[in-house]
Amino acid sequence: xxxxxxxxxxxxxxxxxxxxxxxxxxxxxxxxxxxxxxxxxxxxxxxxxxxxxxxxxxxxxxxxxxxxxxxxxxxxxxxxxxxxxxxxxxxxxxxxxxxxxxxxxxxxxxxxxxxxxxxxxxxxxxxxxxxxxxxxxxxxxxxxxxxxxxxxxxxxxxxxxxxxxxxxxxxxxxxxxxxxxxxxxxxxxxxxxxxxxxxxxxxxxxxxxxxxxxxxxxxxxxxxxxxxxxxxxxxxxxxxxxxxxxxxxxxxxxxxxxxxxxxxxxxxxxxxxxxxxxxxxxxxxxxxxxxxxxxxxxxxxxxxxxxxxxxxxxxxxxxxxxxxxxxxxxxxxxxxxxxxxxxxxxxxxxxxx
DNA sequence: AAGACAGACAACCGCGACCGG
DNA sequence: ACCGGTCGCGGTTGTCTGTCT
Numbered sequence: 001x002x003x004x005x006x007x008x009x010x011x012x013x014x015x016x017x018x019x020x021x022x023x024x025x026x027x028x029x030x031x032x033x034x035x036x037x038x039x040x041x042x043x044x045x046x047x048x049x050x051x052x053x054x055x056x057x058x059x060x061x062x063x064x065x066x067x068x069x070x071x072x073x074x075x076x077x078x079x080x081x082x083x084x085x086x087x088x089x090x091x092x093x094x095x096x097x098x099x100x101x102x103x104x105x106x107x108x109x110x111x112x113x114x115x116x117x118x119x120x121x122x123x124x125x126x127x128x129x130x131x132x133x134x135x136x137x138x139x140x141x142x143x144x145x146x147x148x149x150x151x152x153x154x155x156x157x158x159x160x161x162x163x164x165x166x167x168x169x170x171x172x173x174x175x176x177x178x179x180x181x182x183x184x185x186x187x188x189x190x191x192x193x194x195x196x197x198x199x200x201x202x203x204x205x206x207x208x209x210x211x212x213x214x215x216x217x218x219x220x221x222x223x224x225x226x227x228x229x230x231x232x233x234x235x236x237x238x239x240x241x242x243x244x245x246x247x248x249x250x251x252x253x254x255x256x257x258x259x260x261x262x263x264x265x266x267x268x269x270x271x272x273x274x275x276x277x278x279x280x281x282x283x284x285x286x287x288x289x290x291x292x293x294x295x296x297x298x299x300x301x302x303x304x305x306x307x308x309x310x311x312x313x314x315x316x317x318x319x320x321x322x323x324x325x326x327x328x329x330x331x332x333x334x335x336x337x338x339x340x341x342x343x344x345x346x347x348x349x350x351x352x353x
Numbered sequence: 354a355a356g357a358c359a360g361a362c363a364a365c366c367g368c369g370a371c372c373g374g
Numbered sequence: 375a376c377c378g379g380t381c382g383c384g385g386t387t388g389t390c391t392g393t394c395t
Contacts, residue, residue, distance in 0.1 A: 016363070016389075038380065054381080055364065090383055101383070106362060109385090 013047040017056055021046055025053055026061055059102045066098025070107060078104055 028044035037050035081092045089101035
């Protein structure tokens with residue numbers, strides 16, 4: 001155990017922060033910035049370790065912190081992103097302007113506690129996917145894997161497998177136990193069982209998924225099996241849009257937004273505002289309001305706010321929407337697709353469970 | 354009114370990654 | 375290449391507060 005190295009040198013205060021301490025920290029950081037956190041407490045006159053100061057600032061004192069309950073849109077976004085990236089709270093938080101990873105983590109955990117306390121209220125099969133965190137149930141993932149594997153090569157299959165097991169982190173096992181039919185839905189409206197919504201980039205080769213988050217990944221070339229770079233998003237009837245997380249952004253992919261309903265102006269404004277922050281791309285993607293889940297509609301709605309420099313006609317021609325409500329994804333389909341200029345495949349909504 | 358309980362939130366801890374010497 | 379310092383992240387625990395009995 002033992003404290004962090006920065007906390008060993010002096011007697012540091014622990015526990016809740018007093019208003020006086022907050023004031024000292026705010027005053028110091030607003031005038032000097034924080035540069036090196038280990039130096040902050042001493043210079044600010046605080047009996048705290050630098051780590052504690054950093055945490056306090058990031059999670060509570062930062063001026064751009066947004067407090068209060070999560071909106072329905074935020075809740076859905078959290079759920080969707082969690083289905084994609086798992087417990088990478090900082091990653092999720094980067095898509096929620098003003099929210100901290102700690103806040104999101106606490107929110108998620110408290111929701112899980114709820115689920116645990118009310119296990120298996122019902123065993124109806126139809127409730128399986130709605131009771132669990134949407135898009136992340138074993139059933140839906142398994143179905144998805146089963147569906148996707150067939151047409152692809154072994155290499156691609158391996159990529160998808162690894163991707164799903166590593167990046168599409170399932171919720172804690174307890175969730176699965178409790179979700180055997182629990183009727184309680186996620187905080188916001190649950191996503192439908194057909195939520196998996198995958199996009200494959202057939203133009204960008206990637207290294208094994210373990211390095212997905214590394215920008216260097218994009219430089220690895222896997223001959224002829226460019227494949228899975230991302231991602232699952234969710235869709236339902238609600239007015240919310242989804243976008244690619246940074247781990248995809250970092251791979252140099254064209255930014256894409258999948259709007260599944262039409263975001264209200266208010267929300268759009270909110271996300272546009274966020275574009276000025278640390279995640280302009282994502283925020284821009286979210287700001288892109290509009291209609292259905294296909295590029296064409298996005299394009300028609302309004303000038304694409306999502307990375308306009310990235311989302312132009314040229315990149316558009318590399319997109320292929322695949323809504324297999326009507327058509328199965330088969331080897332021949334895939335082959336045909338690969339032979340064209342299309343480089344992105346959106347897939348969904350599927351309901352093969 | 355008081356105790357039990359649960360939820361929300363704040364903070365700590367340990368670990369891994371990164372970076373500079 | 376190695377090592378120590380620092381930072382960031384995720385997991386966990388502690389505390390406060392509101393609600394229920």
